[in-house]
Amino acid sequence: MRNVGAPTRLGIDFGGTKIALGVVAEDGTVLQTWRLPTRIGDAAPAGLEGLLAAVQEVGDAYPSLAGIGVGICCQVDPATGQIDGADATIPGWQSLDLAGRLAAATGLSVVMDNDANAAALGEGWVGAAQGLHDYIVLTIGTGVGGGIVANGRLLTGAWGGAAELGHMPLDPNGPVCYCGSRGCLEQLIAGPALERTASRLGVSGAAELFDWAGTDEAALRMVMQAGQWLAISTVLLVNIFQPQAVLYGGGVMHSAAPFWLPLVRSAVDSATFPTNRRVRLLEAAPASAAGIVGAAALVGRNVT
Secondary structure: OOOOOOOEEEEEEEOOOEEEEEEEEOOOOEEEEEEEEOOOHHHHHHHHHHHHHHHHHHHHHOOOEEEEEEEEOOOEOOOOOOEOOOOOOOOOOOOOOHHHHHHHHHOOOEEEEEHHHHHHHHHHHHOOOOOOOOEEEEEEOOOEEEEEEEOOEEOOOOOOOOOOHHHOEOOOOOOEOOOOOEOEHHHHHOHHHHHHHHHOOOOOOHHHHHHHHOOOHHHHHHHHHHHHHHHHHHHHHHHHHOOOEEEEEOHHHHHHHHHHHHHHHHHHHHHOOHHHHHOEEEEOOOHHHHHHHHHHHOOOOOOO
16 A cells, blocks of 8 residues: 655656656655656647646645656756757647646646656666766667766756757768757667668568567668667767766667667777776666656756
8 A cells, every 4th residue: 555645756757749647755666657648739738737637636646745857858948947949849838837837736846857867867866877976878769868977967068958869960871860960869779760670671660670680680680780870879978978887778778678788888898998898888777667767856856
């Protein structure tokens, strides 16, 4: 039986297709979850009202909530806590004061940040980065996000947009990215990119592509070609930041890890400075809970 009187936090994992809410205990245990579709464009205001209603329902069930953390799939201005108006990831939400409306509806403090930044905090709180003070988290799913913790502090940059690791331009002849560049890491290894690759083999989706790669030479070649881009990006990050660990999470990595992590390890061991080869390459927390826990970690800014 859950103890609704014990201190808890509400973590909101706000993605491009769904919004997941979870009540999280002080030890990082997820006590209960809810899920809503993300409504964008003209439907965004109605989506906000639906989210506010859900949050009030959670507050009624858990009167001990100490605060709300929102990890959202876009850049957030650290000075205002609002969605960067230049971000088109979730159209219709830029003009909505999400953090302010949540605070007004609940009377609780609300902290909002990029979802990959939140994931990095969650890994340091209760995940694979516990006890570490220098680490990088790469989340690979529909897109590629990143979070960097240096000297025990989250690296946010001057305007809140640091660690957009998915937008490292690696292939000048690669696909055009919505950021305006070409051949960004996201366009080479994220879910949609892998789906395009899979379609050339008549395979339906990234997960099936990795299944085929176990027995089909053409599928394996395509999978490993994508993995090479991850290896190159990891070498760059390790040589620039010299982290204790790089953690890989997100829906794609669940299938990709057996193929990609040995490839990345080999690249790091051969193409980084010798001192940097101490870096650990780890799988992050399971994607089903990582976003919620990471968002909850924003409350109090748990790092290390």
